[in-house]
Each structure stands twice: as structure tokens, then as C-alpha cells.
Amino acid sequence: xxxxxxxxxxxxxxxxxxxxxxxxxxxxxxxxxxxxxxxxxxxxxxxxxxxxxxxxxxxxxxxxxxxxxxxxxxxxxxxxxxxxxxxxxxxxxxxxxxxxxxxxxxxxxxxxxxxx
Amino acid sequence: xxxxxxxxxxxxxxxxxxxxxxxxxxxxxxxxxxxxxxxxxxxxxxxxxxxxxxxxxxxxxxxxxxxxxxxxxxxxxxxxxxxxxxxxxxxxxxxxxxxxxxxxxxxxxxxxxxxx
Numbered sequence: 001x002x003x004x005x006x007x008x009x010x011x012x013x014x015x016x017x018x019x020x021x022x023x024x025x026x027x028x029x030x031x032x033x034x035x036x037x038x039x040x041x042x043x044x045x046x047x048x049x050x051x052x053x054x055x056x057x058x059x060x061x062x063x064x065x066x067x068x069x070x071x072x073x074x075x076x077x078x079x080x081x082x083x084x085x086x087x088x089x090x091x092x093x094x095x096x097x098x099x100x101x102x103x104x105x106x107x108x109x110x111x112x113x114x115x116x
Numbered sequence: 117x118x119x120x121x122x123x124x125x126x127x128x129x130x131x132x133x134x135x136x137x138x139x140x141x142x143x144x145x146x147x148x149x150x151x152x153x154x155x156x157x158x159x160x161x162x163x164x165x166x167x168x169x170x171x172x173x174x175x176x177x178x179x180x181x182x183x184x185x186x187x188x189x190x191x192x193x194x195x196x197x198x199x200x201x202x203x204x205x206x207x208x209x210x211x212x213x214x215x216x217x218x219x220x221x222x223x224x225x226x227x228x229x230x231x232x
Binding site for chain 1: 120122156157158159160161164172207209219220221222223224225226
């Protein structure tokens with residue numbers, strides 16, 4: 001069965017500095033990997049996903065994530081943090097190809113706090 | 117394009133009372149998901165529909181929870197009777213064609229349920 005871990009409950013970064021939110025995963029086959037962001041009192045919003053191809057995936061709002069198969073990681077990154085990036089970030093994984101019974105598993109979330 | 121619509125946004129009930137949540141997915145999206153999100157946790161799948169068929173309800177507490185998706189569009193999730201531990205945010209999401217790999221999920225704002 002697949003699993004995903006976000007080892008940090010909270011990450012604090014000064015505005016303008018680069019940020020990294022960590023995610024590691026476990027699947028028996030090849031993974032689909034996702035990042036979602038959740039702002040207060042709102043549903044999750046899709047940021048980016050990795051299916052295949054280039055290990056560096058670019059997404060919304062200037063975010064990118066790097067797929068590292070040997071380390072089973074999919075860390076979310078941004079070169080220069082904005083205060084408006086403060087939110088709850090979720091990593092998610094599922095196996096490919098999609099089957100009838102598999103599902104996306106979400107991590108517990110990492111709260112990103114950008115300090116002005 | 118309209119997003120996923122959920123109602124109500126907030127619901128407060130006393131334990132043992134029934135409650136229902138409604139979801140209208142994005143037009144044309146075949147796959148619909150109901151998730152439970154506890155405070156400080158990631159979403160956990162309750163049930164997934166492919167059109168009108170419930171294809172994954174393994175995590176749905178069937179003694180008190182029920183769901184339906186008539187005509188493969190709108191969906192309703194019901195709890196009867198509600199318990200204190202049901203207090204959480206109930207998220208609905210939809211995706212275009214999951215089994216074709218087009219399974220980026222689009223989330224509604226959620227319904228925050230408080231059981232007193």
C-alpha cells in the first residue's frame with residue numbers, strides 16, 4: 001500500500017528567502033505525486049503534479065517540485081517566498097497506472113509560515 | 117468555469133441528529149470524491165464515484181454514513197445519527213476522467229460540521 005510522509009508540521013521562512021517543504025513517499029510501483037495548498041476556510045487547490053518525464057515540475061504561483069526516485073522524495077520549492085504563500089500544504093501520492101481500487105493518499109500537511 | 121460547489125458551508129447539530137451535505141461537481145467531471153478532514157490532518161477518502169457508481173467506499177462507516185450520486189452529477193452525503201467524533205470538515209472533489217489519468221482533483225470549500 002502506498003504512503004506519504006511530510007516530516008515537518010510547520011516551516012518558517014523569511015519573506016524573499018527560498019523555501020522547501022519536504023515530502024517522501026512509498027509505493028510499490030511508479031508514483032503519481034501531487035502538491036495541493038489549502039488557504040484558511042477554503043478547499044484544497046492543485047499546485048502541481050508529477051507523472052513522468054522531467055524530474056523538475058513547475059506549477060502555480062511560482063512553485064516547483066523535484067522528483068527524486070532514489071530518495072523517494074518530492075519536495076516543494078520556491079526561490080523567493082511571499083507572505084501570501086503562508087498556508088497549509090499537502091503532498092499526495094497514488095500508484096500508476098490508475099486502477100479501479102487504488103486511491104490518492106494525502107500527507108498530514110505542513111503549515112508554511114512566511115515571516116514579513 | 118464554476119468550481120465545485122458545496123452546501124452548507126457550516127452546520128452545527130446536536131448528537132444523534134441527522135445531517136446531509138450536498139455537492140455539485142464541475143460540469144463534465146465523471147469522478148466525484150467525498151473526503152473527511154480532521155483538524156491538522158490531510159483529507160481521508162470516504163467514497164469515490166465513477167459517474168453514478170460508488171467504486172470505492174471502503175472507508176465509509178456504513179452503519180451511520182450513506183451517500184448517493186443520482187444521475188451521475190450531484191451527490192449527497194448523509195450521517196444518521198451524528199456522533200461527537202463526526203465533527204470535521206467534509207470535502208467534495210471532482211476530476212475529469214480518473215481512469216484515463218486525468219485525475220487532478222478540484223476541491224470544493226468544504227462543509228464544517230460541529231456536533232454538540
